[in-house]
Amino acid sequence: MKPRKTLEWTRLDNAAKIFPSNSNKRDTKVFRFSCELNEPVDPEVLQVAVDKTLGEFPMYRSVMKRGLFWYYFEASDRKPVVKPEDEPPCGPLYNADIKGLLFEVSYYRNRINLEVYHALSDGTGALQFLRVLAYHYLTMKHAALFSGGRLPVMDYDASFSQKKDDSFQKYSGKPREKEKKKRVSAYRIKGQKLSEHRLRVIEGVLPVGAAIEKAHAYGATLSVFFTAVLMCAIHADMAARAEKRPVVITVPVNLRNYFYSVSARNFFSVINVAYDFANGDGQLSDVIRQVARSFREELTAERLKNRMDELSSIEHNVFARITPLVIKDVCLHIAHDYTNRGITAALSNIGKIEMPEALCPFIRQFDVFVSTDKLQVCMCSFGDKLTLSFTSPFVSTDVQMQFFRMLTYMGIPVTIVSNQIDEE
Amino acid sequence: MKTCEKCRLQVAGNRQFCPLCQAELTGEGDPEQEAFPKIPTVYRQHTLFFRVLLFCSIAGGVVALALNFMLPQSGWWSLFVLLGLGCTWASLAIAVRKRGNIPKNLLYQVVLISLLAALWDWVTGWRGWSIDYVVPLVCICAMVAMSVLARVLRLRIQDYMIYLCIDAVFGIVPIVFFLTGVLRVVYPALICVAGSLISLAALLVFEGQNMLLELKKRLHL
Known part of the structure; x- marks a missing residue:
């Protein structure tokens, strides 16, 4: 008999555990990173680059399976196949019956798209994958330029085990005090949704300098500024009667900035920022003041650690552990719904994306967006371009319009890129 | 690049209307700038077939x-x-929903058909045919089918081992009927139990290590 390699398996990390029970056709929990080059993508080189990159990210070679009590990742020998983009963005990647890889690489014209299932990795982790992928692609495609010891050096430095590290396990402990939080029921955007569970993607590209200048004029960071603008844009579209509920924006926080980790898996937390338009004056400056205060209060290592401890204590609770997965699925679904009731929209700032200097001339921009059943903004910047990507399942584009008009009326030039929905 | 006068911004591609405010755009467009392909609506044809069937x-x-x-x-x-x-419909629903995982599908069918057969037997005045014939036969058939399909579809042993194992354990259940003497015909039940024991033994002897690992994975707390 042939000796067989035993398949490695891994538990899902603390943040990943919520996703499998809550991914469905409408909200697939898949996000996409794109790297737009200044030249058309060569599929053959891209395929080689993907294979090479996969060798450096062993976790990405996994499928997800159901156990009796928990989901788990199992190593797989499936090969990822690069394909031209021919499906709507952020389509489902996890299917309980057809075990496929949890990421996908496609291309369209100048764009390389990486779609990742959120249980596998968070934005920062996936970004590392895309950066390494773009690095391999460009250094191979333009091999002549980089021959003779002129190969640029990639700045991502992590061993296999560091990349696979479950940083939640490493940093979470027993929760010290239980935070008492008052439950808020947030204003929720309603409206007709697109057919076929399609996702509307509207991206605005603007110069970083102009945005920073405007934000600084209000004494705010980019995250604070855009969170406040988003709140005002949502408010502009709200019925007066709906004002009795606060607008709550949930902001994912990259925990790697607070606790040392170079993991390519999930390591994030979220903070919720609220503004009550019934009690505030609703002017942008006032919203910014309020948002900045919330950011200051919430974004401390101590608060984030406390939240991490709380969530991990739920996961490690004996009763939670021995509950069969079928029941866990239902419970996690209810918990997710309950949390969602306190959220209006989400804003995720991936921050500045850097590439080795020699490769920058080949890259026009990066962008990122994620599947959602609400409204979500993802932002990232590369060079002098800041990309703000809206995703929403709604037919209406009023919030996006209000948002970008606020920016253009302030004098920030914006270029809009969007996906094409059939009915239009 | 086209321009929306109302939103005061540029729109990439060659759209006729602004994606934000649906106002007409001005200026020269360049279709090469589109960042996303146009993906037509997919009409799912097979659902119509099922709808007709359901309606009938x-x-x-x-x-x-x-x-x-x-x-x-x-x-x-x-x-x-x-x-x-x-x-x-119950059986068809499982067959369709689990079509991606044949061994699992077979296992679900075994359990469902056994239960439904017992139900029919009971409502038609318990003549014992369900436990005499149906339960043992579906167990054996499923085991044979899994082994054959594993060869034909080149399934990896890890992918169907657990289902074969559960089916074999289920196949031992008729021994209870035999020992309590409720069976009128004993041959199918005994063949089923013997077949199940042999399958289990084969799994344990040849794949014991993997079996253990698989169980550890599936049962981790």
Whole structure:
């Protein structure tokens, strides 16, 4: 008999555990990173680059399976196949019956798209994958330029085990005090949704300098500024009667900035920022003041650690552990719904994306967006371009319009890129 | 690049209307700038087939009930029609939903068919045919089918081991019927139990290590 390699398996990390029970056709929990080059993508080189990159990210070679009590990742020998983009963005990647890889690489014209299932990795982790992928692609495609010891050096430095590290396990402990939080029921955007569970993607590209200048004029960071603008844009579209509920924006926080980790898996937390338009004056400056205060209060290592401890204590609770997965699925679904009731929209700032200097001339921009059943903004910047990507399942584009008009009326030039929905 | 005068911004591509405010755009467009391909709506054809089937079943059920009410002297045969339709749909639903995972599909069918057979046997005055024939036979058939399909579809042992194992354990259950003496015909049950024991033994002897690992994975807390 042939000796067989035993398949490695891994538990899902603390943040990943919520996703499998809550991914469905409408909200697939898949996000996409794109790297737009200044030249058309060569599929053959891209395929080689993907294979090479996969060798450096062993976790990405996994499928997800159901156990009796928990989901788990199992190593797989499936090969990822690069394909031209021919499906709507952020389509489902996890299917309980057809075990496929949890990421996908496609291309369209100048764009390389990486779609990742959120249980596998968070934005920062996936970004590392895309950066390494773009690095391999460009250094191979333009091999002549980089021959003779002129190969640029990639700045991502992590061993296999560091990349696979479950940083939640490493940093979470027993929760010290239980935070008492008052439950808020947030204003929720309603409206007709697109057919076929399609996702509307509207991206605005603007110069970083102009945005920073405007934000600084209000004494705010980019995250604070855009969170406040988003709140005002949502408010502009709200019925007066709906004002009795606060607008709550949930902001994912990259925990790697607070606790040392170079993991390519999930390591994030979220903070919720609220503004009550019934009690505030609703002017942008006032919203910014309020948002900045919330950011200051919430974004401390101590608060984030406390939240991490709380969530991990739920996961490690004996009763939670021995509950069969079928029941866990239902419970996690209810918990997710309950949390969602306190959220209006989400804003995720991936921050500045850097590439080795020699490769920058080949890259026009990066962008990122994620599947959602609400409204979500993802932002990232590369060079002098800041990309703000809206995703929403709604037919209406009023919030996006209000948002970008606020920016253009302030004098920030914006270029809009969007996906094409059939009915239009 | 086109311009929306109302939003005061540029729109990439060659759209006629602003994606934000739906106002008409001005300026020269460049279709090469589109960042996303146009993906047409997919019309799912197979759902129509199932819809027709479902509609026919409902119509058939209603007609049977109505006829039965018109001819009450003929007995309550329409209930059997309804039960039959229900059973067919339950089995069909599993077959379709689990079509991506054949071994799992087979296992689900074994359990479902066994339960439904017992139900039919019970409502038709318990003559014991379900545990005499149906339960042992579906267990054996499923085991044989899994082994054959594993070869034909080149499944990896890890992917069907657990289902084969559960099926084999389920196949031992008829020994209880045998020992309690409720069986009228013992051959199928005994063949099923023997087959199950042999399958289990084969799994443990040849794949014991993997079995253990698989169980550890699937049962981790």
